[in-house]
Amino acid sequence: MALLSNEGEIQAPVVSSCLRPQGGECNFRECVIRVLERHGRSSATVAWSDATSCCYGEQHWRRCVAKKAGVCALSGQAIKRGHAVYRPKRVQPTPLNIEAMILATALEAVSLEEGF
Template sequence: MQAPFEADRTWQSTIALLSSEGETGPTIVSSRVRPISGEGCFSKCAIRVLERDGQNWATVAWSDATSCCYGEQLWRRCIARKAGVCALSGQAIARGNAVYRPRRVRLPPRNIEAMILATVMETIPVEEAV
């Protein structure tokens, strides 16, 4: 049986690992880790366009119960460097298509590999503030 102080330390370590405070180093994001390809890979996500700044930036609310939730995430327009699937429409994205992607920050967001076709993004009406 574990001594009381060892059990307490084990419990505290477990809680620290589950919380963001327990991160011992930056999150490692590999270019080999990609969303599952195929139909409906983002079908469980709730994605809302909150605001657009011209045709270069968009503020998106992204919620995925299995991986992450971002209330206001800045997405930028760029050119797709690889093929993928549009998170909103499910349409195929070819390398070279104009897309919106989450902005790269020091600790990359969990949905950094997601893309939305620019043609799809720009046809969606921006939600009105409630």
């Protein structure tokens, strides 16, 4: 209900006080992402919620270099091979969002106080 505007139209979800761009090739554009904690520049704890596939209340993401092109799940920006990104930590069982990437610049720009 909180996503409905006064006119009854569905609005884009708020992600750490940033609106995710609509459209594009991002497989994760329907999810809600919150940056809960940053551990320096090497890792972060992220809350990930996607009603169509998975929900992780506290998921550990690590900073690495993108091995392939993609789309930032947080900002919708293009990711090129070689960009600094954060990815979910590989654990067992394998997270359903293991292919997701967040640009390091986008994650590091989010204020932890926003959206809480």
